[in-house]
Amino acid sequence: MLARQRQAVILEEARRTGAVRVSDLVVRLGVSDMTVRRDLDVLASRGLVEKVYGGATSIVGKSTDEPGFEAKSVRQRAQKEAIAALAAGLVRPGTAIGISAGTTTWTLARALDEVPGLTIVTNSIQVADVLRGANQPDRTVVLTGGVRTPSDALVGPVAVQSLRSLHLDVVFLGVHGMADGPGFTTPNLTESETDRALVEAGRKLVVLADHTKWGIVGISTIAGLEEADVVVSDDGLSDNARETLIEQAGELMIAETAETAEAEEA
Template sequence: MLARQRQAVILEEARRTGAVRVSDLVGRLGVSDMTVRRDLDVLASRGLVEKVYGGATSISSRSTDEPGFEAKSVRQRLHKEVIAVTAARLVKPGTAIGISAGTTTWTLARALEAIPGLTVVTNSIRVADVLRDSAQLDRTVVLTGGVRTPSDALVGPVAVQSLRSLHLDIVFLGVHGMAEGPGFTTPNLTESETDRALVESGRRLVVLADHTKWGTVGISTIAELDEAHVVVSDAELPEDARQTLGEHVGELLIADVPSVTGDDA
């Protein structure tokens, strides 16, 4: 297969599924790891895909575009891990917390393993799966009902009604984008309504958002910047973003990434 043909196959797969992995492409195309990476470099240089750790994701700028969970899970992986560890330090044993859907909040769920006595309410199937497999026998996990979205969130009237009757200590919110004016946003209208109900159920709101979320705007606002008690981001967050967030949110926590490879950027 010629290079142009391989790249067409890779691009088609990235657009169909939202993401491709080098390991999968090696087997499918019958070429070496280095050949696949060179093809991804070509596609990235043309602005057709974005290289991430272990592969690439499709590129789209529309406010209603919503990549699937697998596509988002490989983006900014190291940044999400340090953000999750930093956010987990805000959780005390025996508290009731809410966790929204998303890959950063899914990473947070894994970082909560050692904290005993938690009651966790979530509309994320992925988060619930992580917490269900926890070794903490005194943990209570409440999964709201609802209709499943591309990000594996459960949304809609059933989820909203469930959340409106709850009173949580902290709500951890993952977002598609954040910007001055629109605030914290999502590309899914139904998910925004459910997320707003989750936000309203908590006494404190902690937003988890890596640096790539700054300046990204989804179609629907979940919360204004002023509503966040804490925003946890990473060290690559631009200075103008830090200044703006510092003027609006209660506290901005910056998590350091020990080392970042080119594929993770």
């Protein structure tokens, strides 16, 4: 098992039970005490767990916590780039697509420079800025109106009304969290309504979410796991999460992240 996969298992267990013990993880993962402690150090450095004597406790933000765009943009960069590159292959020239707000969808927008003839609808100021700067004279970019959130999404009645009159080939949705039961969620009630309108406007739903989103539950559900035609995640996603998504979503695509052999063995 690779380091990212071990860490995903540890994080999922910490979130499920509230705490993990080094001794238990050694047995479960079949690795040394030192390896488990290094994994906990990595998770603690990311602010995902708090180390305590003999193990670690989960740090789960409130269901209404909403980090700003800049804060989120520095997290899991390699994973987001790999996810975006894989998802970009699902975009066909000359189609109409929707892109929700979020740092992973923003990374996808940057990966669409070579796709001609697109009409792109988004409620993200950041995504619109990226698309506006692309050298694609035959591209149309539609930015919904609305009220700005901390994550630079435009939400509310104006955004919802504009989306309800549209028909899109594919919608690419970024999410705050995904879990068995609650599905794909957000910490912003108004944003969830806008995202649902975007989802309903598309014939196909593609959800982009790195492995750290698994087990996170925001206050409001955007869509159930079964509503996703495709989920694109990265190779740090745990086996349990993969099994759940394969069973419930239409298709699971795993992006391989480019990391050094030293990082893989750490």
